[in-house]
Amino acid sequence: MAFGDYQIELSLGALGGVLPAHPFDAADLEQRALAALPPELQTYVAGGAGDESTQRANVAAFERHALVPRMFRASAERDLSVELFGRRYDSPLLLAPVGVVGLCTPDQHGDIHAAEVAAATGVPYIGSTLMSDPLEDVAAAAPEASKWFQLYTPKNRDLAASLVQRAERAGYEAIVVTLDTWVPGWRPRDLASGNFPQLRGKVLANYTSDPVFQQMTGPDPDPGTVVMTWVGTFGHPVTWEDLPWLRSLTDLPLIVKGVCHPDDARRALDGGVDGIYCSNHGGRQANGGGAALTWLPEVAAAVDGRAPVIFDSGVRTGADVVKAIALGADAVAIGRPYAYALALGGVAGGVHLVRSLLAEADLVMAVDGYPTLADLGPEALRSVHL
Numbered sequence: 333m334a335f336g337d338y339q340i341e342l343s344l345g346a347l348g349g350v351l352p353a354h355p356f357d358a359a360d361l362e363q364r365a366l367a368a369l370p371p372e373l374q375t376y377v378a379g380g381a382g383d384e385s386t387q388r389a390n391v392a393a394f395e396r397h398a399l400v401p402r403m404f405r406a407s408a409e410r411d412l413s414v415e416l417f418g419r420r421y422d423s424p425l426l427l428a429p430v431g432v433v434g435l436c437t438p439d440q441h442g443d444i445h446a447a448e449v450a451a452a453t454g455v456p457y458i459g460s461t462l463m464s465d466p467l468e469d470v471a472a473a474a475p476e477a478s479k480w481f482q483l484y485t486p487k488n489r490d491l492a493a494s495l496v497q498r499a500e501r502a503g504y505e506a507i508v509v510t511l512d513t514w515v516p517g518w519r520p521r522d523l524a525s526g527n528f529p530q531l532r533g534k535v536l537a538n539y540t541s542d543p544v545f546q547q548m549t550g551p552d553p554d555p556g557t558v559v560m561t562w563v564g565t566f567g568h569p570v571t572w573e574d575l576p577w578l579r580s581l582t583d584l585p586l587i588v589k590g591v592c593h594p595d596d597a598r599r600a601l602d603g604g605v606d607g608i609y610c611s612n613h614g615g616r617q618a619n620g621g622g623a624a625l626t627w628l629p630e631v632a633a634a635v636d637g638r639a640p641v642i643f644d645s646g647v648r649t650g651a652d653v654v655k656a657i658a659l660g661a662d663a664v665a666i667g668r669p670y671a672y673a674l675a676l677g678g679v680a681g682g683v684h685l686v687r688s689l690l691a692e693a694d695l696v697m698a699v700d701g702y703p704t705l706a707d708l709g710p711e712a713l714r715s716v717h718l
Contacts, residue, residue, distance in 0.1 A: 382619025390646025434464025632660025650692025
């Protein structure tokens with residue numbers, strides 16, 4: 333697809349007196365979106381772990397890699413398509429799981445709107461366990477969207493199985509198990525503001541709609557019972573001994589998220605997973621771990637083509653997407669940016685963000701002489717010192 337043609341569409345609109353309604357710059361988008369969010373969400377969405385140095389490092393890491401322009405390789409058409417788990421997608425972009433995205437739109441249905449963005453752009457949406465609407469309602473609202481389901485593994489194995497089975501029945505195409513969030517990270521911004529949406533009964537729709545969870549709470553539970561039941565079951569500390577059980581839960585592609593060490597990637601693949609997701613949760617969970625982009629090349633080398641490698645953490649531009657592909661990712665996910673886009677501009681804002689990222693990625697590849705994703709590799713980059 334000619335994603336870069338989005339600039340022509342925008343320019344023609346401007347000729348007719350219609351300027352773009354949504355921002356292009358990531359910092360501008362964040363600033364305006366945070367101003368639009370209620371105070372109790374601002375710190376939760378924008379904040380990270382500790383002094384947030386890892387969160388900042390995720391973004392800054394991309395600046396230390398320069399894409400080398402190659403001439404006499406111009407191509408009028410670029411191919412950004414990628415095959416993931418037997419399905420061909422027009423681009424390598426994904427919408428990462430964001431647990432509070434449901435709260436980021438004024439109507440509190442942000443999960444549904446994220447799926448609508450996915451349907452409008454062809455970019456898969458990874459829905460979080462922490463939704464404001466049940467996963468079935470999200471799927472039904474955007475049936476044409478490609479959707480994956482992210483699992484925060486609960487202590488109760490029957491509940492875990494139920495959530496996965498519900499996702500299968502609702503048409504989700506893959507299961508993404510997050511490994512680095514069985515306990516909340518140290519987040520001073522949230523602690524200072526008393527911010528923890530789940531303890532206020534928010535984004536628990538997948539639990540309250542689940543028959544196993546309903547058995548745990550009993551009939552007609554009060555809000556306090558719901559919250560404390562959730563507290564009691566959230567966050568099973570997943571170990572290697574759990575991997576055979578997780579694999580047994582589904583025949584869908586199983587992806588493990590949070591992998592930053594090559595040995596962990598190899599062992600997970602040997603244990604039967606279908607995809608490796610390199611991420612440090614955008615710096616929200618643990619500080620001091622450096623940029624996730626730093627670990628991506630070693631993880632990709634360890635996978636060595638045995639499975640798709642997905643990456644997120646710090647992606648803000650289309651050029652970032654291209655660099656992550658060159659460093660070994662097969663697919664690249666965005667998190668905070670699309671939450672901000674939904675908060676500020678709803679579905680239209682989310683669609684604009686996705687189209688802008690893809691247009692920039694397409695045009696960067698065009699100008700710099702990389703016609704396909706296959707042309708991008710480590711040799712396309714040089715390290716630069718700022």
